[in-house]
Amino acid sequence: MxxxxxxxxxxxxxxxxxxxxxxxxxxxxxxxxxxxxxxxMNMRLARPSVLxxxxxxxxxxxxxxxxxxxxxxxxxxxxxxxxxxxxxxxxPLLLKALAFVGHVQTRxxxxxxxxxxxxDPSAEMPLVAVTLDAAISLxxxxxxxxxxxxxxxxxxxxxxRAPDECLMAVSFPLSTGAGTGFHExxxxxxxxxxxxxxxxxxxxxxxxxxxxxxxxxxxHPHPVKALKAEAxxxxxxxxDALIEAAAEAATxxxxxxxxxxxTGAYRMRVARVxxxxxxxxxxxxxGL
Amino acid sequence: MKPRSITLTVNGAKRTAAAEPRVTLLDFLRGPLGVTxxxxxxxxxxxxxxxxxxxxxxxxACLMFAVQAAGKAVTTVEGLAGSDGExxxxxxxxxxxxxxxxxxxxxGMLIAAQALLDENPDPDEAxxxxxxxxxxxxxxxxxxxxxxxxxxxxxxxxxxx
Ligand code: FES
Ligand code: FES
Numbered sequence: 001m002x003x004x005x006x007x008x009x010x011x012x013x014x015x016x017x018x019x020x021x022x023x024x025x026x027x028x029x030x031x032x033x034x035x036x037x038x039x040x041m042n043m044r045l046a047r048p049s050v051l052x053x054x055x056x057x058x059x060x061x062x063x064x065x066x067x068x069x070x071x072x073x074x075x076x077x078x079x080x081x082x083x084x085x086x087x088x089x090x091x092p093l094l095l096k097a098l099a100f101v102g103h104v105q106t107r108x109x110x111x112x113x114x115x116x117x118x119x120d121p122s123a124e125m126p127l128v129a130v131t132l133d134a135a136i137s138l139x140x141x142x143x144x145x146x147x148x149x150x151x152x153x154x155x156x157x158x159x160x161r162a163p164d165e166c167l168m169a170v171s172f173p174l175s176t177g178a179g180t181g182f183h184e185x186x187x188x189x190x191x192x193x194x195x196x197x198x199x200x201x202x203x204x205x206x207x208x209x210x211x212x213x214x215x216x217x218x219x220h221p222h223p224v225k226a227l228k229a230e231a232x233x234x235x236x237x238x239x240d241a242l243i244e245a246a247a248e249a250a251t252x253x254x255x256x257x258x259x260x261x262x263t264g265a266y267r268m269r270v271a272r273v274x275x276x277x278x279x280x281x282x283x284x285x286x287g288l
Numbered sequence: 289m290k291p292r293s294i295t296l297t298v299n300g301a302k303r304t305a306a307a308e309p310r311v312t313l314l315d316f317l318r319g320p321l322g323v324t325x326x327x328x329x330x331x332x333x334x335x336x337x338x339x340x341x342x343x344x345x346x347x348x349a350c351l352m353f354a355v356q357a358a359g360k361a362v363t364t365v366e367g368l369a370g371s372d373g374e375x376x377x378x379x380x381x382x383x384x385x386x387x388x389x390x391x392x393x394x395x396g397m398l399i400a401a402q403a404l405l406d407e408n409p410d411p412d413e414a415x416x417x418x419x420x421x422x423x424x425x426x427x428x429x430x431x432x433x434x435x436x437x438x439x440x441x442x443x444x445x446x447x448x449x
Contacts, residue, residue, distance in 0.1 A: 001331040001332070002310065002331075003310045003312075004310070005308065005309075006289065006309060006310055007309065008289070010355075034356075038333070038352070038353075039332035039351065042331050042332045042350065053356060055356060103423075104418070104419055104422060105346045105347050105348045105422045106348065106351075108346060109348075109352065189421060190421050
């Protein structure tokens, strides 16, 4: 239960971090809040030979409107996001989901970027990013690129991030005025979700769904954007039957995992129930 | 990897010792520094027994490396008591309300509760449950711990008046 030996570098800036990543290649991992990586190292499930600590990179800790999005620096701690009234207004779904993330002690260290880069299939932050199709920016010593969150995950704890790329920021579409809902089932509050569902809906002046973002976490090997459910909602006037049809479609394409916590069949069933609840909450909040 | 010299402030005193980067803050406190108040439970971030305050905020000492705490102020359960060793009002309340049995979880509970009271002198039951939600106790069933924290808050508010 002790980590294997590694060499440690404290990056002074984001440039410093990507330079160190370029130098140490796939031997190295970025250490952000450490709330997912360090348990894996203690259990020897992860054995990086180099850790590049970005906790001192203040430029990676920010929350600010940026065009039609709201960008959050990868190093921003979860506790600071929870305390930010501005973020609460700009990305209400994120705040709702954060209420399910870990505990005081883990949120005091845990970062947004760390959770998104780690990509646990049950984690709440990746689900919000995928549901809203946030833009994830990655930097190497040669430049920066942006990838849509819906294309970022390829499996459990695997992403499109190249070993020499450092996640810099996540930009969420501004959703001021939208209704949101987030539901999950876990063994204890604060644990990883067995299944979770997120929804964000805007109503037009006539009370029809102008836009809908729906996502399911914990079921598939990575969070999934429920495109079919979204298509069922958009342009329609909400009704119980519509919510049910959308929830039914929310698991389309999902191949639910069996594990010690639950069977895949259970996950599929619960995902539909939670999707219906999240959609209903979002509609109620949007002013239905 | 070579040990490096790490200096941090523990319960108000500057302490220095050498450790490899892979040594957690918890092992650093309990080993070379001999400060054994923070307990080692799971060592992977689920039990809360290792909770300490870093710069006043509760964190899990098993999920932070000692090198990361260099230059920082760390408070362990030993730092809660008065300088004469007298239990703090929170510790008194744990005794009076039977907030502990075996005591294994208690240092972490006290740290989590102290952080709550520092921020919120009048917590309701939901605030208390949220504050200790990351700490596991296998003995008490939590009810008396919650009562102890309520009692400490009451006593502290009365004393402040
Ligand atoms: S020993 Fe750190 S959380 Fe259990
Ligand atoms: S008093 Fe024994 S674990 Fe809490």
